[in-house]
Amino acid sequence: MRIAVIYLASRLVTTSFFLLAARLSPPGSRFGPGADLATYVVAWDAQYYHRIASEGYPVELPLTAAGDVAQNAWAFMPFFPWAAGAAGWLLGSWTAGAVALALIAGYLCCLVLRSILKPGIGETAALWAVGFFASAPLAAMFQVGYAEAPFLLLVLLGIRGLQRRQYGMLYAIIPAMAFTRPGVLAFALFLGLFGVRRWLTRSREPFAPREVVHVVALAGIATVLGFSWQVIAGLVTGRDDAYLATELSWRRLWVGDAGGFVPFEGWLQAADYWFRSWGLAPVWGLLGLGLLVVATGAVLAFSPHVARLGPEIRLWAASYVIYLLAVFLPQSSVFRILFPLSPLWGAVAAPRSLPWRLAVLAACLVGQWWWIWNMYGLGTEFWHIP
Template sequence: MTPDTAPESVLERAATRRADEGRSRRATPAVRIAGIYLASRLVTTALFLLAARLSPSGSRFGPDADLATYVVAWDAQYYLRIASEGYPAELPLTAAGEVAQNAWAFMPFFPWAAGAAGWLLGSWAAGAVALAIVAGYLCCLVLRSILKPAIGETAALWAVVFFACAPLAAMFQLGYAEAPFLLLVLLGIRSVQRRQYGPLYAIIPTMAFTRPGVLAFALFLGLFGIHRWLNRSREPFARREALHILALAGIATLLGFSWQVIAGLVTGRDDAYLATELAWRRLWVGDAGGFVPFEGWPQAADYWFRSWGLDPVWGLVGLGLLVVAGGALLAFSPHVARLGPEIRLWAAAYLAYLLAVFLPQSSVFRILFPLSPLWGAVAAPRSLPWRLAVLAACLIGQWWWIWNMYGLGTEFWHIP
């Protein structure tokens, strides 16, 4: 090395070292989360294996069930059927002439994407698990990124821990569309947080054909637009941004009803999708006629309280108190407020959507999965004993869910 080139080489090495250090710092959260996520997946796998080992002969999947059995159980059977057979052109009917449960209740993106991955991995089940696992890890990364500005790095990582070990963490290893859908929701929230609306033109259509819920995102965008307008004095609300929000909310709304139109065109029945969804509702409340928004929760309150031998009037009172408590939590809880308006408005929109369309039953825990950003409120600056207690509760809840839904699966409330 000559003297005239030495200084340049030193400068180059220093610049390279700084770049490497910068890359290392940027990679640290991803590596930490990878460790958290891997450990949590090993725990979930162990719980599944334990459930299979303890499963009695009278369980739904039998005493010889294994991980491969559980991956394609319950609704995963419909996704597998969609990937292999597509959707029925003629709706199946029960002996009573009512529309039976069928594949039109499920959106096509996940089963087809799992099929594509399975073509490489050897089976649809392998593709579905790979898709769910990867989506779950990406969910953890995005969850941290949307929570860190509000609650800090440490609390955001604890939120990831709770999320990865939550009672519904099994969704990251099953043939269900929950993890990919939640990833799209989290990416959508992050886009709104950053006022970067371009990605939403791709996120929303994908979301619409992954699982039901894009109408909740449409409501979220509408509420967010109102919020931006009311707070325009503190943060300028440009016309371009307003047009993006209006356009995206409109697209999400149209796409939210598009599956009904598609099902009607293919089957020749305008009510094909709603009649299919009501086939599941009949398991709980019988034939209650057509779909009426906001009717499911009073029906469920009446059903459950009668099942428990209680006056159903108290069920309606409890439902009202539950709605008030949920609204108060989102509006007044300082830990929730700290998460920022985007997460709070998403939670409010999604809960309102559930009130409008859902019949509460044993699937309610899975249906609440898109509210996962609220783990940030649980993890927001708290003591270590609190966080360890929450983690223990998450793992206990995860075992309870896996054991009842997969290890047993024999009672009417053992449906995930």
């Protein structure tokens, strides 16, 4: 009941922020002064999900005037738009179905988040973490046609399954995750690290042969499925590089035609791009990137508040960070891309100081308004892309 109250209150706040952004939106904004909630729900990437539900995926890849693959629906997985379409058939429209799925997934995320955090930080801190999560700067993801909330729900259910050594449910979770949004390869790495840790600590907790088989099988399934969308896109379009070329079409907006995909190169390209844009020497960007990686690793490895969350959450966070370093080009979507790290709200909520928790909650709400205003109320600058 308490989580329901927290979630409902936070959704009312988010709705108020959307309405305020629409009211204050200037004539030159991306969506114009006549924007409303219905406009925002299907804005940005939600347009692609809607198109997938109504038109499917292109058999022939669209090309730019220069002959490069243009942005298209192959960058997005099919599970969410099709599920939203099915729900929309009952509710009257795809938009209604998408919002319903996001809202329900967000609430279920809150329930599962509490359950995976409570053993490490206690009931009170877990509820505060749920409050931070439901009111966070990216809380708009619970009310727009994006796949973030359903994907996170699958991740949280996967973490809980490993915490409880209940492997059977993962055989259903992983395929659903693979076709909801990119990131199942991070979960494959997570399973690998989980298995290595269980093996190294088997003297304290026996690692039965049955469990070994499950972990190895699940990691293998996640790895195969992690590359399956590339194969499917290639078979349908007749181009082996259809998926990667589509993903790189977004990267060209920032760094131009930098050649094919090379793992871990995106962060180096972004460091060069952003620091040049700020009038600083690119070498400072590389130094800053190195310090960021070291600091992130240190927090995950040594922070006592993170340690209290348990090994599964820490291993997931490390796996997802490594995955992002390998495949992502940091740009304005970086905040949304970090959404799967939401279990770390438990570490933020762990300190028992009430002033600290209230300050964090206030910062969440300020950050949420800032994000909604810039990405939806304005949406005019190159960094106003959620």
